[in-house]
Amino acid sequence: MSLLKRLGTTQDLTGNSQKSPNQQQQGTQKPGTGGGGQGKPAGGTGQQSSQTEQRDPQSGGSGELGALRRPNIGTQQQPGTAQQQQQQKSDNFNDLKSRIQNRLISELDPRMDLGNQEEVRRTVEETFASVLEAEHIVLTRVERMRLFESISAEILGYGPIEPLLKDDSVSEVMVNGPRQTYVERAGRLERTDVTFQDDDHVMRVIDRIVSPLGRRIDESSPMVDARLPDGSRINAVIPPISLVGPTLTIRKFSKDPLTSDDLVRFGTLTPEIVTFLKACVEGRLNIIVSGGTGSGKTTMLNVLSSFIPDDERIVTMENAAELQLRQDHVVTLESRPANIEGKGEVSIQDLVVNSLRMRPDRVVVGECRSGETLDMLQAMNTGHDGSLTTVHSNGPRDTLSRLETMCLMAGYDLPIRAIREQIASAVDLILHQSRMKDGSRRVTYITEVQGMEGDVIVLQDVFTFEQTGQENGKIIGSIKPTGIRPKFIERFESHSIYLPPNIFGTSYERMF
Numbered sequence: 001m002s003l004l005k006r007l008g009t010t011q012d013l014t015g016n017s018q019k020s021p022n023q024q025q026q027g028t029q030k031p032g033t034g035g036g037g038q039g040k041p042a043g044g045t046g047q048q049s050s051q052t053e054q055r056d057p058q059s060g061g062s063g064e065l066g067a068l069r070r071p072n073i074g075t076q077q078q079p080g081t082a083q084q085q086q087q088q089k090s091d092n093f094n095d096l097k098s099r100i101q102n103r104l105i106s107e108l109d110p111r112m113d114l115g116n117q118e119e120v121r122r123t124v125e126e127t128f129a130s131v132l133e134a135e136h137i138v139l140t141r142v143e144r145m146r147l148f149e150s151i152s153a154e155i156l157g158y159g160p161i162e163p164l165l166k167d168d169s170v171s172e173v174m175v176n177g178p179r180q181t182y183v184e185r186a187g188r189l190e191r192t193d194v195t196f197q198d199d200d201h202v203m204r205v206i207d208r209i210v211s212p213l214g215r216r217i218d219e220s221s222p223m224v225d226a227r228l229p230d231g232s233r234i235n236a237v238i239p240p241i242s243l244v245g246p247t248l249t250i251r252k253f254s255k256d257p258l259t260s261d262d263l264v265r266f267g268t269l270t271p272e273i274v275t276f277l278k279a280c281v282e283g284r285l286n287i288i289v290s291g292g293t294g295s296g297k298t299t300m301l302n303v304l305s306s307f308i309p310d311d312e313r314i315v316t317m318e319n320a321a322e323l324q325l326r327q328d329h330v331v332t333l334e335s336r337p338a339n340i341e342g343k344g345e346v347s348i349q350d351l352v353v354n355s356l357r358m359r360p361d362r363v364v365v366g367e368c369r370s371g372e373t374l375d376m377l378q379a380m381n382t383g384h385d386g387s388l389t390t391v392h393s394n395g396p397r398d399t400l401s402r403l404e405t406m407c408l409m410a411g412y413d414l415p416i417r418a419i420r421e422q423i424a425s426a427v428d429l430i431l432h433q434s435r436m437k438d439g440s441r442r443v444t445y446i447t448e449v450q451g452m453e454g455d456v457i458v459l460q461d462v463f464t465f466e467q468t469g470q471e472n473g474k475i476i477g478s479i480k481p482t483g484i485r486p487k488f489i490e491r492f493e494s495h496s497i498y499l500p501p502n503i504f505g506t507s508y509e510r511m512f
């Protein structure tokens, strides 16, 4: 992608407020065409300097810098609310940024190789310093760094969301059009003051993310699911499907995935349950992790997979590879969407079918969403026990209905009873998670699938979450045994796995 295309035209950057809504609309409809072909850099300089001259008087003579330091100074108005002042300050900053950025673009060589990030950064840094000097702009060290980081994020990174992606306390970034960006921190959603200039600006960032991945997003294919080189999962939806402007959701890849110890620390699990789950995985139970969106299913799947013994061959299949297994013998497969001609799709279902020819000891499927469920159940039933997957659902019983529905999606005309029998004999355990109101993730049910009674699949809760109260908005409670010993425990003996009996609630604590 050329330098100009990365940043849009100079007109885009400085004159967006002058664009007619119609023009903006056009820009949105043709993402990535953001003016890459418009004019040579020299033209940009001429245009830029005349714009700068026109804009200076509006900003109160002292230029944006003065206003940046003293909010409202150029406008002679009554001081507004803190929010207005903040807005004014951010507008001034954006003005200054656009101005410097445009000068910078016009001075940089448009044929510069953007692949060599280090060199580009150095060149940008040098040009930035000379532009500031030429414009007689004096900034404090902090202002100067902020401005430079913001401009280099536009050139080298992902624009306004770059700092959020670098911030380790942020686990998810959600851009809802140019004016709204939310993040998730410690399980809670927060609105940030990050904004984009307009729809085109968001589009350019989305384009920059998806095009190096060989993916395309435009009006004819307005949704993209992909994975960044660092492993983060991204989803983008643009107009006309999204009515709020282009949207982008990034689930950041955590370099250090959460471990069972972390989950105990967060109160998601207890040490006893970790022992129990470890035994279940080593004892080759087929386990379904279920829960709502963002409830921590993939994280739990990763933790469960970490209990798979080292000497087993694991094949993992996902839409966007998120699992991070530490074992040596792991084959990671990722599905692929169809190309522009509608060809070349490799679905999770294809992968599941294929994986059975790869001599796996364990099959781990990131998420069952449709017809692949039937193949997964068959794999579980035909010698690939100890398989793991996740399903979106609202509770253990709902997990069964979801499994049924997804089996029907495979397209075979199977009677519902046959499907239920498959489910009952394939699945041993359902571990259900919830994202609580306070942002914490809790395991709310660990339920054994015991078999069929008539037409009904029999479920037996082994552990359930009990809420005991609330303190400062935090949910107090823990997951407790129901007192029922699961039937599959007998199978553990053949694997020489023995669990202390009090794990299932026969301890003194429960008796009194």
Ligand SMILES: Nc1ncnc2c1ncn2[C@@H]1O[C@H](COP(=O)(O)OP(=O)(O)OP(=O)(O)O)[C@@H](O)[C@H]1O
Pocket: 171, 172, 187, 251, 254, 258, 263, 266, 268, 291, 292, 293, 294, 295, 296, 297, 298, 299, 300, 440, 441, 442
């Ligand atoms: N037990 C936990 N405690 C705190 N945070 C957690 C826990 N489990 C997961 N998370 C965090 O919650 C976010 C969502 O986790 P994860 O991707 O595992 O959810 P998911 O249910 O698979 O989501 P999706 O439905 O979108 O696939 C991540 O940022 C993760 O770090």
Ligand SMILES: [Mg+2]
Pocket: 297, 298, 299, 367
């Ligand atoms: Mg997931």
